[in-house]
Amino acid sequence: MQLKAKYIDMETAEYTCVLHVDDAKEMGVREQDRVRIKHERSAVVTLVHTTDTVVQPGEVGILGRAYVELGPEPDEVIEVVATSRPAAVDFIKKKMAGKELSTSEIRTIVNDIADHSLSNIELTAYVTSLEINGMNIRETADLTSAMVETGEVIKFDRSPVFDFHSIGGCPGNKITLLVVPIVAAAGLLIPKTSSRAISSAAGTADIVEVFANVDLDSNKLRSIAETTGGALAWGGSMNLAPADDVIIRVEYPLGIDPHAQLLASVMSKKKAVGAEFLAIDIPVGEGTKVPTMEKAQAFAKDFVELGELLGMHVEVAITYGDQPVGRAIGPALEAREAIRILEGDPHPSSVIEKAAGMAGIVLEMGGIQGGELRARELLASGKALDKFREIVAAQGGNPDIRSEDIVVGEFTYDVKSKMSGYVNAIKNKQLVRLARAAGAPKDKGAGILLHKKKGNRVGEGEPLFTIYADNRAKLERAIELSRKMDPITVEGMILAKLPYVSKSTVIERSFCPVPSEHQAE
C-alpha cells in the first residue's frame, strides 16, 4: 500500500509504525503484526500500531529512529507491505510446548533477538517459556555459543585468559576490586568486565566508576589488559553477547531471570573475552539469588558442565550470603573499604577472606600452588595495591589513589538500636532498598555503613548503621523508609547458631567467613 510518511517524535524499544485502522484493515494487518516499509533503497520492518486519531487514512506514522533510518521527506509517498513474523516465533512456541530445541533453532532465536526483530510480547513469551520449561545443558551451551557469535569477540595477545564472576545478590560484595589486582599481580591475565547495578545498590562497574573510567571499548580493554594484566571495565560499553541486553528489557519488569538464560548470560560474556579458566562465586542466603545450599549445588554443577561443553575450566565457590560482605554498601563506601584493604587494613576480615579465597582459586587454576596463601601475601606485600593503582591509572584514574581520597556522602544519619542484645538477623533486601532510597547507585556517595553484624553485641542506643547520602532530601527519604523497616534484628539473647555453609560436593571449596568475622571485627 502506498502511504504518506509522517514522522512521530517518539522512541520505543521496538521499531514501530502507526497505521490508520481503516488502512490496517485494508492491508489485513492488526496491532502487533509487522510491515516492511520501503523508501528508495532502504527498508525497515516495524511493528504495527493502529489508531484512528494519530494518523489519517493514507498516512503512515513512523517513530523515531525507524523514520531516520528510512529517511523519507515529510508526506513523501512510500510503500508499506504486510510481512510475516520472524522465524524465531515458531521456535519460541516449540519451547512453550515443552520441546527440546535444536542448535539451529536456538541460533535463529538468538539472531532475531540480537537483531531487535522480536517484539516485547515475543521476547516475554520466550523468557516465560524458558523460565517454566527450561533448557538442558546442550541447549544452554548452544544458547551461550549463539549469544557469543552475535556479538563481538575479543582476542588477547597471550593465553590463557582467566576470569572471575559473582552471580550477585549479596550486598557489599566489592571483592572484584581485590581479586583482579591480586590475580594480575601474580602474573595472570584477567580482563574483567562487570555490570552496573540493576536492582542492587552498587554493581562493580558503579564502584570502579568512583575512581576510574569504566566505559572502555574493546580495543581499550585489550590494550589495558595486555599492559597491566588486569582490567575493571563495564561490560555494557562493549558489544559482548548483546542479545542479553535485549532480553533484560522484559526480564527486569517481571523480576525473573530464567536459569538457562542466567547461565548463558554469564558464560557468554566470559567466552567472548576468550576465558579458559573461570572462578564463579555463588552467594547463598536469605535475600540472595540462591536461597538454599541444594539450589547452589545444582547451579554449580550446571556451570561446571556447561564449561566442559564450551571448552572452559570452571570452578565454583558457594559462599556465605546471609548478610552483607563487609560493612560498606554503595559505590563510594565500597570503593573506600576495598582500597583500605589493599592499603593493608585487616578489616573487615570477611571481605579479605572471601577475596583471598576467590583469588586463590584463580591462582591455583593458573598453576600457582597454595593459592589463597599466595593471594594473602600479594595483599600484605602491597603488590596487589601497586597493580590496582596501575590498572586505575590505565583507566584514567589517579595513579596514586588512596582510600582517604574517596568522597562519601556528606549527609549522614545513625540508626540506633532500641534495645541491648545481639544482632540476630540482617535483611539484605531491606538494606539495599535503604541504600537505593538514599541515592545509590546513581549518587556515588550514597549507601549504608554497618557498625554491627550478625552475632555482635549491641547496647541500647548504640548505632547499628549509618545512612550516607549526597543530598538532604534523599537522606530524609531514606530515614523515613528506615522507620518502616527493621533491617537489623536485635534480640535479647542469642537465639540460634549462625548458619554454617558446608563444603559442596561438586565444587572445590566454599567459604564461611562468619566465625572469623566474629572474632576479628
Place this chain on the structure above:
Amino acid sequence: MQLKAKYIDMETAEYTCVLHVDDAKEMGVREQDRVRIKHERSAVVTLVHTTDTVVQPGEVGILGRAYVELGPEPDEVIEVVATSRPAAVDFIKKKMAGKELSTSEIRTIVNDIADHSLSNIELTAYVTSLEINGMNIRETADLTSAMVETGEVIKFDRSPVFDFHSIGGCPGNKITLLVVPIVAAAGLLIPKTSSRAISSAAGTADIVEVFANVDLDSNKLRSIAETTGGALAWGGSMNLAPADDVIIRVEYPLGIDPHAQLLASVMSKKKAVGAEFLAIDIPVGEGTKVPTMEKAQAFAKDFVELGELLGMHVEVAITYGDQPVGRAIGPALEAREAIRILEGDPHPSSVIEKAAGMAGIVLEMGGIQGGELRARELLASGKALDKFREIVAAQGGNPDIRSEDIVVGEFTYDVKSKMSGYVNAIKNKQLVRLARAAGAPKDKGAGILLHKKKGNRVGEGEPLFTIYADNRAKLERAIELSRKMDPITVEGMILAKLPYVSKSTVIERSFCPVPSEHQAE
C-alpha cells in the same frame, strides 16, 4: 518529582509516559516501571518509557488519552512519583511457578487486566504461563466468574436463557444464522452474541452485518431479544467480560489461545447474558482449532464440568470439520447461502444437517421432544424464515429480505481442475487465506464458492471453486496466491475412506454430515 507536562501525540495500548533518562535514574525508575502522575484531583498510573531525545530533563511526556484524562496545561508542572507494580504480577509469577491460584488471586489478575493495569509484558507472561501450566476446572470457573464480574451483566425479562456457541476454526460455518431463528421460532429465548473474524474469513457478526446492524448496546440487545426471542448481535459492542478483549492483544500476535482462557472466554460471555442452557459446537479436523477426536472429547468434558460449577447446563456436539461447512466462504456468500436455506433450498445439505442438529440440541434442552425433527419442520414450514426476518427488521435490516438481494463480489475467477479424478482433500486454511486475500472479511462480497467437495468426481478443466472479490486488484492478488497453493486436491482414484467422526462418550450427540453430503449434493 516535579516535571513539566508535555503532550505526545501518540496512542498505545498501555498508558505510557516518557521520562528523560537522567530524571528516570534520579527517581530510580527504569523502562517498564510505573509512575503515578498527579494533576489537581486526577491521577493516572502509566508505564515508563525512557528517552534522551523526546523529552528534556525536567519534562514528562504523556501519551494520548493519559494526557487528556489528566488534563494539564502544556508545560504545567505536575507531580510524578514512582509506584509499585500491580498485585497481579505476583500471582502471574505464582502461575509461572506451576502453582494453583486461589479465587482471590484470580480475581486480582482479572481486575488488573480489565482495568488496563497490566503491560503487554505482564499480559504475555500471564498467557504464556497459562498456556504452559494451565488451570484446573475450579480455577477456570473462578476465572470465568471474575471475567463476568468485571463486565456488564444483562438480565432478560424471562428465563431460561438459551445460547449456542461454535468454537470455530471450520470455514463456511454460517449455521448461527439458522440456529437462532429456529430456536426463537420454537418459542425459546436465544439472545445470541457473536464475534467478528480474527483470523478467519468471516465471523458470524461479519456475515450478519451484510444485511443488518450488529452494533447493538446491551439495552438494544435486551429489547430485541425480549421482543423477537432472538438476536444476532456483535458481542464487541457490549461490555461483556471485557478482560477477554484485553488479553487477545497479546494472544493474537503469538497465535496462542490457552485452553483455560478459551474455556473462560466462551463461558463468561454466555454467563454474562444469563444463559442457563448452552449448546457448544466443536469442529474437529485438519486446520480447525481441535485436530483430533481425543482432544475434542477432553474439551467437551471441560465445558460440561465448567458448566456444572457455573450453574449452566452444557451440551457439546463434536462436529465434522475436515472441510468447509457448505459451499460458501466469506460474509455475503455465506449470508446468501444461509438465507437460501431459510427460503427452502435443500442444499447444501451439510449446512442444514449441522444447523438442525445443533438447534435440535437446544430445543431438547428446552423440553421440546424430537429436537432435530422439530428444527427441520420449523425450517420447512417457513417459520424460521419469518422469525429470521423479524430479527433482521428489529436490527434495522430489510423486513422482507431475500437471498437474491444479497450482493456478492462482482469480480470473479474460476479455479479449474488440471485433471480428472476425485476430490481427495480440502485445505481449510488455504481457502481462508485465499478468501482473505480476495478481501474478506472487510470486503463483504469477497470470498470463495466451492463447486466440488470431498469425494466428488471432477473432470479435467471443470471449475473447483470460484473466487469472488469487490475489486479487481484484490481478485488478482487472490488469483496469484491460488497459483502457489493447492487448496483442493484431486486424485486419480479414491485413495481412502472419508474420515468418520464417531459418537463421543461424554456428549449427547455428534454429527457426521459427510455421507449425506455425498448423496445429496
